[in-house]
Amino acid sequence: MKNLIVGQSGGPTSVINASLAGVYxxxxxxxxxxxxxxxxxxxxxxxxxxxxxxxYLADKKxxxxxxxxxxxxxxxxxxxxxxxxxxxxxxxxxxxxxxxYDIDSFIYIGGNDSMDTxxxxxxxxxxxxxxxxxxxxxxTIDNDLPITDHCxxxxxxxxxxxxxxxxxxxxxxxxxxxxxxxxIVEVMGRHAGWLTASAALAKSDDCEGxxxxxxxxxxxxxxxxxxxxxxxxxxxxxxxxxxxxxxKTTSGxxxxxxxxxxxxxxxxxHKQLNGCADVLANLIKExxxxxxxxxxxxxxxxAAAHVASLTDLREAEKVGKHGAKLxxxxxTGKMVIMKRVNNNPYKIKYSSFNNIHDIANLEKKVPLEWxxxxxxxxxxxxxxxIRPLIMGEVKQYYKNGVPEHLIRKD
Amino acid sequence: MKNLIVGQSGGPTSVINASLAGVYxxxxxxxxxxxxxxxxxxxxxxxxxxxxxxxYLADKKxxxxxxxxxxxxxxxxxxxxxxxxxxxxxxxxxxxxxxxYDIDSFIYIGGNDSMDTxxxxxxxxxxxxxxxxxxxxxxTIDNDLPITDHCxxxxxxxxxxxxxxxxxxxxxxxxxxxxxxxxIVEVMGRHAGWLTASAALAKSDDCEGxxxxxxxxxxxxxxxxxxxxxxxxxxxxxxxxxxxxxxKTTSGxxxxxxxxxxxxxxxxxHKQLNGCADVLANLIKExxxxxxxxxxxxxxxxAAAHVASLTDLREAEKVGKHGAKLxxxxxTGKMVIMKRVNNNPYKIKYSSFNNIHDIANLEKKVPLEWxxxxxxxxxxxxxxxIRPLIMGEVKQYYKNGVPEHLIRKD
Numbered sequence: 001m002k003n004l005i006v007g008q009s010g011g012p013t014s015v016i017n018a019s020l021a022g023v024y025x026x027x028x029x030x031x032x033x034x035x036x037x038x039x040x041x042x043x044x045x046x047x048x049x050x051x052x053x054x055x056y057l058a059d060k061k062x063x064x065x066x067x068x069x070x071x072x073x074x075x076x077x078x079x080x081x082x083x084x085x086x087x088x089x090x091x092x093x094x095x096x097x098x099x100x101y102d103i104d105s106f107i108y109i110g111g112n113d114s115m116d117t118x119x120x121x122x123x124x125x126x127x128x129x130x131x132x133x134x135x136x137x138x139x140t141i142d143n144d145l146p147i148t149d150h151c152x153x154x155x156x157x158x159x160x161x162x163x164x165x166x167x168x169x170x171x172x173x174x175x176x177x178x179x180x181x182x183x184i185v186e187v188m189g190r191h192a193g194w195l196t197a198s199a200a201l202a203k204s205d206d207c208e209g210x211x212x213x214x215x216x217x218x219x220x221x222x223x224x225x226x227x228x229x230x231x232x233x234x235x236x237x238x239x240x241x242x243x244x245x246x247x248k249t250t251s252g253x254x255x256x257x258x259x260x261x262x263x264x265x266x267x268x269x270h271k272q273l274n275g276c277a278d279v280l281a282n283l284i285k286e287x288x289x290x291x292x293x294x295x296x297x298x299x300x301x302x303a304a305a306h307v308a309s310l311t312d313l314r315e316a317e318k319v320g321k322h323g324a325k326l327x328x329x330x331x332t333g334k335m336v337i338m339k340r341v342n343n344n345p346y347k348i349k350y351s352s353f354n355n356i357h358d359i360a361n362l363e364k365k366v367p368l369e370w371x372x373x374x375x376x377x378x379x380x381x382x383x384x385x386i387r388p389l390i391m392g393e394v395k396q397y398y399k400n401g402v403p404e405h406l407i408r409k410d
Numbered sequence: 411m412k413n414l415i416v417g418q419s420g421g422p423t424s425v426i427n428a429s430l431a432g433v434y435x436x437x438x439x440x441x442x443x444x445x446x447x448x449x450x451x452x453x454x455x456x457x458x459x460x461x462x463x464x465x466y467l468a469d470k471k472x473x474x475x476x477x478x479x480x481x482x483x484x485x486x487x488x489x490x491x492x493x494x495x496x497x498x499x500x501x502x503x504x505x506x507x508x509x510x511y512d513i514d515s516f517i518y519i520g521g522n523d524s525m526d527t528x529x530x531x532x533x534x535x536x537x538x539x540x541x542x543x544x545x546x547x548x549x550t551i552d553n554d555l556p557i558t559d560h561c562x563x564x565x566x567x568x569x570x571x572x573x574x575x576x577x578x579x580x581x582x583x584x585x586x587x588x589x590x591x592x593x594i595v596e597v598m599g600r601h602a603g604w605l606t607a608s609a610a611l612a613k614s615d616d617c618e619g620x621x622x623x624x625x626x627x628x629x630x631x632x633x634x635x636x637x638x639x640x641x642x643x644x645x646x647x648x649x650x651x652x653x654x655x656x657x658k659t660t661s662g663x664x665x666x667x668x669x670x671x672x673x674x675x676x677x678x679x680h681k682q683l684n685g686c687a688d689v690l691a692n693l694i695k696e697x698x699x700x701x702x703x704x705x706x707x708x709x710x711x712x713a714a715a716h717v718a719s720l721t722d723l724r725e726a727e728k729v730g731k732h733g734a735k736l737x738x739x740x741x742t743g744k745m746v747i748m749k750r751v752n753n754n755p756y757k758i759k760y761s762s763f764n765n766i767h768d769i770a771n772l773e774k775k776v777p778l779e780w781x782x783x784x785x786x787x788x789x790x791x792x793x794x795x796i797r798p799l800i801m802g803e804v805k806q807y808y809k810n811g812v813p814e815h816l817i818r819k820d
Contacts, residue, residue, distance in 0.1 A: 077586070162811065170815065303577040306577065400614060401797065
C-alpha cells in the first residue's frame with residue numbers, strides 16, 4: 001500500500017480544486033492508501049501541516065462541491081525552494097517528513113515556480129536515491145506555461161471575461177448618442193496577453209464587442225492610443241477598450257506605474273495604487289475631454305467559479321487524474337501536458353513532459369502573428385484557439401441564493 | 411383599439427428589460443393595438459425616435475432573451491423634464507407627438523427622476539384635458555425608492571454582490587497566515603447602503619463572510635477604521651472590508667474625493683479618478699504597513715444578468731404587467747409598488763401609489779437601527795429583509811460559451 005501527498009501552489013484559479021478532486025479520486029481508485037494534503041504547499045509541508053483528505057473528501061457530495069469551489073482548498077504559498085546546493089537542510093527536512101508519513105508520491109498543482117519545485121525535488125530524489133517520485137499538474141489563469149496547449153484555469157477566467165465584457169458593453173451603449181463614454185477595462189496577465197485577448201470572444205451577432213484590445217506583447221504608443229479613441233468617438237458614442245494590466249509604453253515604462261514617483265500622492269502623502277485603466281482613463285479624459293470609466297476586473301477573474309467553463313473544469317479534473325496515474329506508475333520529474341489533437345470538433349490528448357525546467361523558466365506569450373496589423377485587436381486564429389476552452393456551463397449548487405462551496409474545517 | 415408607449419430611463423439594471431417584457435406582454439394581452447417603444451426615453455420621444463415593439467418582440471424566443479438581457483433594451487436618458495410652467499413648449503411637443511401616434515397610455519420604467527416625469531406629465535394632462543394617462547414602473551439597483559417594499563433590479567445586484575464577495579473571500583484566504591492582505595471592496599450606492607449591506611449575505615456555514623461593512627448612512631471615522639483593521643490583523647491574516655462608494659468622513663468629505671484638490675495628480679497633470687476603495691487601501695497601507703488590494707465592483711453590479719435573481723426577474727416582469735393593467739384601466743399619475751405581505755414564506759402584493767412626488771423626492775436609506783452598534787456591520791433584520799430577494803437562479807441561454815442577449819437591429 002502506497003501513500004500520496006498533494007499540494008497547491010501559486011495564484012488560485014476557479015478550477016484548481018477540480019484538479020485536486022481529480023488527484024484524490026484517481027489516487028484512491030488506483031489503490032493509494034492515504035492521500036494527504038499539504039496545507040499552504042511546501043511551506044506547510046515543512047511545518048508538517050498535513051491533513052488526510054479522506055476526512056474531507058470521502059463524501060461524494062463534498063467532492064462535487066470541491067470542484068465548484070474557487071481558490072486553493074488546501075491554501076497556497078509563494079515559496080521559492082531554491083537549489084539543493086544552496087539549501088540542503090530544507091531538502092533533507094522535506095524528505096524526512098515524507099518518510100515519516102511513509103509517502104511515496106508527491107503531486108504539486110501549480111504554475112511556473114511550482115514546476116521548478118517539482119523538478120528540483122525529483123532531481124534530488126534521484127541523486128540521493130530517495131524513494132519518492134514527483135509529478136507536476138499545471139494550473140494558471142494566465143495560460144503562460146509553454147509545451148502544453150493551454151492551462152486549466154485559463155478557460156474559466158476567459159469565460160468570465162467574455163461574459164462580463166458582454167454585460168459591460170450592454171451597460172455602456174444604453175445612453176445612446178447624447179452621452180459619450182469611454183470604458184477602459186483592465187484585465188489580468190502581466191506579461192502574456194491571453195486573458196486580455198479573451199475579450200474578443202464577447203463579440204457576436206448579439207453583441208457589438210469591444211473597440212480595441214491592447215496586449216502586453218506590444219508596447220503601447222500613447223499618442224496612437226489617444227488618436228484611436230478620437231477616431232472611434234467620431235463614429236460611435238459608447239467606446240469600450242480592453243488593456244492588459246502589464247502593458248508598457250514604447251519607452252518601456254509600465255503604464256500602471258506612470259507618474260508614481262513624483263506625482264500621484266494622495267491625501268495621506270502616499271503614492272497612488274492605480275491600475276493602468278485608471279492612468280489611461282485619466283489620459284483620455286485629459287486629452288479628449290471625453291467622459292471615461294476605468295473598470296478593473298480584479299481578482300474575480302481567478303475566482304468567479306459561478307461562471308466557470310465546463311470544458312475547463314473537466315480538463316482540470318483530468319490533468320489531476322493523469323497526474324495521479326503518472327505518480328502511481330512511478331514516473332518522476334514530469335508535468336502533465338495537454339495536446340490539441342483537433343480543434344473542430346475539439347479534442348485533447350493528455351500526456352507528460354519531462355524537461356520541466358524548460359517549462360518553469362519560459363513564459364508562453366501570444367504570438368505576434370495573432371495580433372492585428374494596427375496592434376489594437378486580435379486575429380480570428382486567436383479567437384478560434386480560445387473559443388473551445390470556454391464552452392459549456394457548470395451546474396452550480398445554490399443555497400440561500402448563493403453558490404455553495406466546500407471549505408476545510410480543521 | 412388603444413395604443414401604448416413605453417420607455418426606460420435612468421441607470422440600467424440586470425432585469426429592467428424583464429419589466430419591458432412584462433409591459434409588452436400584458437399590454438398585448440389586454441388588447442392594446444400598437445405597443446410602441448421610445449428610444450432613449452423622453453429624449454428620443456421628443457425626436458420621434460419611436461419603434462413598434464411587435465417588430466422585435468412578437469417572437470416568443472426573443473421575449474425570453476429580452477428578459478435575460480441586461481441594461482436598457484430601448485436605451486435610456488437622464489433628461490430632466492422640468493415643470494410645465496418653465497417649459498410649456500416641451501410639454502406641448504410631447505403631447506402632440508403622442509396624439510400623432512394615437513397613443514393613449516404612457517409607461518415609464520425608471521427611478522426617482524423618471525417618476526417625477528410621470529407625475530408632471532400626468533398633472534399636465536389632467537389640467538389641459540389631454541386624453542393620455544401616465545404610469546410609472548419602478549427600477550433601481552440602489553433600492554432607494556420609498557413607499558415600495560423594494561425595487562426590481564436591487565435583488566439581482568445584491569445576488570451578484572453576495573456571490574462575488576464569497577469568491578473574493580475564497581481568493582483572499584488562500585495564502586494563509588504568511589501573507590496578510592486587506593481587501594477593500596467598493597460597492598455602488600452613493601447615498602443608500604442597501605447594496606453595500608448585501609455583502610453580509612456572503613456569510614454562511616461555507617463562507618467566513620466579510621470582516622466589516624461600512625454604509626454611507628453613517629460617517630466614517632478614519633481613525634476608528636484604521637484601528638479596526640489593526641485589531642483584525644492581529645486575529646486573522648486575510649481581511650475583507652466592504653465600503654459604499656458614497657461614504658463620507660466624519661468631517662463631511664466624500665472619501666473618494668479626499669486629497670483631490672491639491673495632491674493626487676497623475677503623469678498627465680490630471681486629478682486622479684480614484685474610488686474610495688483606492689483611497690482607503692492607501693490609508694491602510696500607509697498607517698499599518700499591511701498589503702492592501704482595492705476591488706471596485708463597478709458597472710457589473712447593474713449589468714451581471716448572468717447571475718440574476720429569479721425572484722427579482724419575476725418581480726420585474728410583474729411590476730411591468732401591473733403597470734400595463736393600471737394603464738389599461740385608465741389610471742394615471744401612479745407608480746406600481748410592492749408590499750411584503752409575509753417574509754417567511756416570502757409573499758409580495760402588487761398595488762399602486764399616487765402621490766408620486768413623494769416618491770420622486772425622497773431617498774429610502776437603510777434604517778440606523780439595522781446597523782450594528784459599532785457602525786461596522788449590519789444586523790440580522792437587514793439580512794432577513796434582503797435574503798428573499800436574491801433567491802432563485804435564472805436559466806440562461808448560452809451560445810458559443812457566453813450568455814445570449816437580445817439587441818435591437820433597427
